[in-house]
Amino acid sequence: MSFELELKKGNFLMSECDHCKKIVWPPSEWCNQCLCKNSWRKCNGKGKIIEFSKKETTYFCVAEIENSIKIIGEIISGTPKIGQNVVISDCGICDDNYFFKMKMLD
Numbered sequence: 458m459s460f461e462l463e464l465k466k467g468n469f470l471m472s473e474c475d476h477c478k479k480i481v482w483p484p485s486e487w488c489n490q491c492l493c494k495n496s497w498r499k500c501n502g503k504g505k506i507i508e509f510s511k512k513e514t515t516y517f518c519v520a521e522i523e524n525s526i527k528i529i530g531e532i533i534s535g536t537p538k539i540g541q542n543v544v545i546s547d548c549g550i551c552d553d554n555y556f557f558k559m560k561m562l563d
């Protein structure tokens with residue numbers, strides 16, 4: 458699937474319905490709401506922190522990206538707080554798992 462090929466290169470694509478404009482996650486060729494075809498577009502990577510946790514010295518968060526989908530990511534700098542704006546600074550696939558790294562925005 459093109460999504461994973463692009464993700465491997467560090468490009469985070471979203472599948473968005475041509476008809477109802479819903480962002481479909483996990484990515485799919487078809488809208489799970491109206492069953493129309495989706496188009497691929499690059500995600501702007503911007504979101505805000507919904508929740509976060511700390512594992513040893515690393516923070517992880519759930520961020521709501523583009524006000525629609527929830528992504529789990531590692532926070533690469535700073536101390537997170539709820540509602541903080543973040544942007545995906547790196548993404549890819551490691552050991553068959555998707556990974557996302559996020560940094561704070563002002």
Ligand SMILES: [Zn+2]
Pocket residue numbers: 474475476477478479488489490491492493
């Ligand atoms: Zn749709």
